[in-house]
Amino acid sequence: xxxxxxxxxxxxxxxxxxxxxxxxxxxxxxxxxxxxxxxxxxxxxxxxxxxxxxxxxxxxxxxxxxxxxxxxxxxxxxxxxxxxxxxxxxxxxxxxxxxxxxxxxxxxxxxxxxxxxxxxxxxxxxxxxxxxxxxxxxxxxxxxxxxxxxxxxxxxxxxxxxxxxxxxxxxxxxxxxxxxxxxxx
Numbered sequence: 224x225x226x227x228x229x230x231x232x233x234x235x236x237x238x239x240x241x242x243x244x245x246x247x248x249x250x251x252x253x254x255x256x257x258x259x260x261x262x263x264x265x266x267x268x269x270x271x272x273x274x275x276x277x278x279x280x281x282x283x284x285x286x287x288x289x290x291x292x293x294x295x296x297x298x299x300x301x302x303x304x305x306x307x308x309x310x311x312x313x314x315x316x317x318x319x320x321x322x323x324x325x326x327x328x329x330x331x332x333x334x335x336x337x338x339x340x341x342x343x344x345x346x347x348x349x350x351x352x353x354x355x356x357x358x359x360x361x362x363x364x365x366x367x368x369x370x371x372x373x374x375x376x377x378x379x380x381x382x383x384x385x386x387x388x389x390x391x392x393x394x395x396x397x398x399x400x401x402x403x404x405x406x407x408x
Contacts, residue, residue, distance in 0.1 A: 339375035
C-alpha cells in the first residue's frame with residue numbers, strides 16, 4: 224500500500240494526493256472503529272443478549288395477520304442446540320450484537336438423504352441495514368452450513384417485510400408461497 228501511495232504522490236499534484244490520502248485514512252479509521260465480525264455462537268451462552276434483539280425483531284415484523292403474544296420457548300431452542308440441529312450465527316460491531324441468523328438443520332422428510340437448513344430468524348439492526356452486512360451474514364452462514372453438510376438452504380420473510388431482493392442478490396430462488404389462516408387462539 225505504501226508503494227501505491229508513493230506512486231500516487233508522484234503522479235498527482237499535492238492537493239489531489241492529500242485528498243486521496245485523507246480519504247484512505249478515514250476509511251482505515253472507520254474500519255478500525257467498526258470491527259464487524261461474523262461467528263457461530265452458542266444460543267445458550269448468548270440468550271440474555273439475544274432476548275432484546277429477538278424482541279425487537281418480532282415487534283418489527285409481526286403484523287395484524289398473525290399478531291400473537293411474543294413468548295419464545297427458549298428451553299426448546301437450547302434442547303435443539305444440544306441435539307446439534309440448531310445453529311446461531313451472529314454479527315457484531317466490536318462486541319455489540321447487531322444481527323443474527325438462526326436455523327434448524329434437519330433431513331428432508333421426503334428425501335432423507337438431503338440435509339436442509341430452515342431459517343428460523345434473520346435480522347439486522349435497522350441502523351446497519353444500508354450496508355453489505357446482511358449479504359455478508361448470508362454468505363458466512365452459507366459457508367458454515369456447508370461445513371455442517373447442509374445441501375439446501377431455505378429462508379423466508381414476512382410479506383409485510385420482504386427480504387426477497389437480498390435473497391435474490393445472495394443467489395436464492397423463489398421456491399414457495401405460504402399462506403396463513405388463524406383457526407383458533
